[in-house]
Amino acid sequence: MSISLASKVAIVTGSGSGLGAAYAKALAAAGAAVVINDVSADAAQSTVEEILAAGGKATAVVAPVGTSDAAKQLVDAAVSEFGGLDIVVTNAGILRDKSLLKMTDDDFDAVIAVHLRGTFTVVREAFAYFKENGKPGRIITIGSPTGQRGNFGQTNYAAAKAGIVGMVRTWAMEMKRAGVTVNAVIPVAATAMTRTMPFFASAIEAMDAGRPMHDYFRKELGFGLPDDVSGLIVYLSSDEAAGISGQAIGVGGDRLQVWSHPEPVASYFHDGGWSADEIDAELGGTLVENLQSIGETFPPMPDELAPKA
Numbered sequence: 001m002s003i004s005l006a007s008k009v010a011i012v013t014g015s016g017s018g019l020g021a022a023y024a025k026a027l028a029a030a031g032a033a034v035v036i037n038d039v040s041a042d043a044a045q046s047t048v049e050e051i052l053a054a055g056g057k058a059t060a061v062v063a064p065v066g067t068s069d070a071a072k073q074l075v076d077a078a079v080s081e082f083g084g085l086d087i088v089v090t091n092a093g094i095l096r097d098k099s100l101l102k103m104t105d106d107d108f109d110a111v112i113a114v115h116l117r118g119t120f121t122v123v124r125e126a127f128a129y130f131k132e133n134g135k136p137g138r139i140i141t142i143g144s145p146t147g148q149r150g151n152f153g154q155t156n157y158a159a160a161k162a163g164i165v166g167m168v169r170t171w172a173m174e175m176k177r178a179g180v181t182v183n184a185v186i187p188v189a190a191t192a193m194t195r196t197m198p199f200f201a202s203a204i205e206a207m208d209a210g211r212p213m214h215d216y217f218r219k220e221l222g223f224g225l226p227d228d229v230s231g232l233i234v235y236l237s238s239d240e241a242a243g244i245s246g247q248a249i250g251v252g253g254d255r256l257q258v259w260s261h262p263e264p265v266a267s268y269f270h271d272g273g274w275s276a277d278e279i280d281a282e283l284g285g286t287l288v289e290n291l292q293s294i295g296e297t298f299p300p301m302p303d304e305l306a307p308k309a
Helices: 018-029 041-053 068-082 105-132 145-149 155-178 198-209 215-220 226-236 276-289
Strands: 009-012 033-038 057-062 087-090 138-142 181-187 248-252 255-258
Touching: 009 018, 009 068, 018 033, 018 041, 018 057, 018 087, 018 226, 033 041, 033 068, 041 057, 057 068, 068 105, 087 105, 105 138, 105 155, 138 155, 138 226, 145 155, 145 181, 155 181, 181 226, 198 215, 226 248
Parallel strands: 009 033, 009 087, 033 057, 087 138, 138 181, 181 248
Antiparallel strands: 248 255
16 A cells, blocks of 8 residues: 555645655645645755655745744745645744753743744634635644653743644644644654764764664664655654544654653552642652653663763
8 A cells, every 4th residue: 555645735834844845745646736835945945856856745824833823924835836635744943051040031931932832823724725625634743852851951842742742632622624634753863952962973974974774763663764754744644644643753763762651650649638748648659759750761772882081
């Protein structure tokens, strides 16, 4: 069986380069016409030209996501250029990494505006189109392991990515009757950000040289190339994925994971409710035993892959 998106129209935000460009090119290769979006006109046009050269269909909208006007511009472009809209991938994002006491209001607001508000406004506009036109659309948002587990120096990014997954769970309920699916993809892949991290140096070196990445990266860490994420994007965009909604699905390298929703790990009851003294007396040690881990932990790296001092 071959997944086909022929006659479908997609929007991919932040698709001038990196993961977004990989998603857009994969959707186009599967047959979809794609609206490319980026803040850089040159980057957006470059992706458009690659798709056209490969025999696909694409057009560009140069605009920063986050405003209702930008969201409307994207949907209007899909309808005017290609006659409709079926798929939305909200990939656009920026980083302003700093530890809490060094992070400014502007650092926080900028990341929230692009990731969280940008996702909200584009999805709202797209869903309005889907519902009004009776389209069983596909919405794919982009999360991050940071939003699932936390990461030092990324207060703003963690908040935005966790918020996106929270919105997905809510939207899956709101969109069900309209036949629209919405999911979050949690990618782990070589990007401009990971290129600056010594931990991934040998993987990036292999990628740049055209060599396969070591199994430690591809299997144990689930870390790979942008193209390794694209298959899931195409699948979730297809008719075959009609029964999948409200999920957070991780993908990278040779690994695909379904993330759990938060669930209680323990429940305790006390007639009349819990006072502070009763919690201390009855649950002090038990609560500590059930504390959940934070951040990501990686298996030990083989010596031959360790960053050089």
